Amino acid sequence: xxxxxxxxxxxRHVILAKLKEDVPIEKLQEKLKLFAILPSxxxxxxxxxxGIDESVLLKHKGYTHVFEATFDSxxxxxxYYEHPGHLAFANQVSSVVDDYIVVNYKPxxxxxxx
Amino acid sequence: xxxxxxxxxxxRHVILAKLKEDVPIEKLQEKLKLFAILPSxxxxxxxxxxGIDESVLLKHKGYTHVFEATFDSxxxxxxYYEHPGHLAFANQVSSVVDDYIVVNYKPxxxxxxx
Numbered sequence: 001x002x003x004x005x006x007x008x009x010x011x012r013h014v015i016l017a018k019l020k021e022d023v024p025i026e027k028l029q030e031k032l033k034l035f036a037i038l039p040s041x042x043x044x045x046x047x048x049x050x051g052i053d054e055s056v057l058l059k060h061k062g063y064t065h066v067f068e069a070t071f072d073s074x075x076x077x078x079x080y081y082e083h084p085g086h087l088a089f090a091n092q093v094s095s096v097v098d099d100y101i102v103v104n105y106k107p108x109x110x111x112x113x114x
Numbered sequence: 115x116x117x118x119x120x121x122x123x124x125x126r127h128v129i130l131a132k133l134k135e136d137v138p139i140e141k142l143q144e145k146l147k148l149f150a151i152l153p154s155x156x157x158x159x160x161x162x163x164x165g166i167d168e169s170v171l172l173k174h175k176g177y178t179h180v181f182e183a184t185f186d187s188x189x190x191x192x193x194y195y196e197h198p199g200h201l202a203f204a205n206q207v208s209s210v211v212d213d214y215i216v217v218n219y220k221p222x223x224x225x226x227x228x
Contacts, residue, residue, distance in 0.1 A: 014180060051219030054188055059216035066128060066219050074168055102173035105165030105180050
């Protein structure tokens with residue numbers, strides 16, 4: 001098992017996506033309804049939210065859309081990848097997403113401990 | 115003012131970074147101590163946490179390190195960019211970071227409303 005793969009705790013699943021040029025917001029929102037049901041059918045999948053970059057500095061490199069979910073563990077993320085509900089969602093969004101980056105990490109808080 | 119720039123609410127500031135090849139974790143952690151003090155000196159800057167991608171699927175495109183902070187508003191993020199504390203931090207991390215992506219967004223929760 002990979003380091004940390006089975007350890008409990010809240011893991012963040014972060015996706016940055018470039019959409020295809022001609023995708024209207026309504027079409028994206030329609031696809032996201034498929035995602036909305038996943039936390040209720042996939043064990044270990046918790047909150048999900050998304051948003052659109054509003055930066056004025058434009059450091060997004062074209063990855064303007066963000067999707068974040070929280071899972072209990074890396075094992076839950078692995079199970080999620082293989083879940084039929086996720087596969088159906090991934091198949092649907094492939095028609096609107098041009099490219100994407102995914103990172104999964106366990107958040108570490110920093111405190112100032114001089 | 116940009117759309118949503120002045121509206122209150124929790125905004126997410128997400129950075130995905132590629133580190134330079136020879137950066138030891140200890141050196142990164144040393145730099146992050148500079149970041150840790152920012153929420154205490156920058157108005158509107160709330161929680162901060164970070165982590166390292168643990169994905170087995172390797173969809174990170176080299177952006178293996180994630181840094182996330184929460185701000186009250188987009189205006190607070192703009193103020194943060196210009197704050198001397200942030201400029202000092204940015205100057206320090208430039209020695210360890212090879213490339214990065216930044217997105218700032220207001221999280222939208224999705225509920226299944228069939």
